[in-house]
Amino acid sequence: MPRPIVAIPADIRQFDGTTWHAVQTQYVKAAIKAAEVVPLLVPALEDGIDPDVILDRVDGLLVSGSATNVHPSLYGAEVRESDGPFDPARDATSLPLIRRAIDRGIPLLAICRGIQELNVALGGTLATEIHEQPGIEDHRKPQHPDRDVAYAIRQDVIIAEGSCIARYLGAGRVPVNSLHRQAISKAAPRLQVEALADDGTIEAVSVIDAKGFAVGVQWHPEYWAETDAPSRALFEAFGDAVRDFAARRSPS
């Protein structure tokens, strides 16, 4: 069976005097090396894209992190420029893909911005600048020129007994990295909280009654997917779900 294909929605980035549709290489490498699938980058179109045009041709959806934030209007919050930067084209492309992948049972792994998009797509809300809340740690990206330092494993999450991801990572404390200013505030009705940080920040969810693998994590398993056991286990589980879906879609 040929390697299955996984869609990764791109960000809009501006550099070299023009606009680019971009995905950080860490997601591409983790898809290839740890999930053993073929990544297919999807352009970020502000007018949106018919999600089925993409999903008819892929066997999984990997929703990446990004330094931009989901637009507050999408979850009924006040729009403050201080909550930016925003990427409306990414929002317009990614959220319909998430909803439709869940409807169709196409395996979904949503990471950092991705878990926030998953929550908003299903009717939840986000909190911003969470480190300013009493009792909440600073989960933001460490400001350091070395990305290995910025993405260093530096906090624990506690994975719930009986959760979906406990099948792959085990229940209890798992060390992860942390690079986010926002987090889930009100979890969408269809989301089961799967892991929390010590300060109560929601760190992982799964979709209740999902037809297939449908998981979101606030940390970044892609970055160390080849060398960190929990990171690799999550990507291998996603890859296995994608292969199972592909085999059922096109029985040999």
Ligand SMILES: N[C@@H](CCC(=O)NCCCC(=O)O)C(=O)O
């Ligand atoms: N913007 C959101 C989501 C954070 C996120 O996806 N971080 C990835 C960092 C990408 C990078 O700068 O390398 C938030 O801040 O909560």
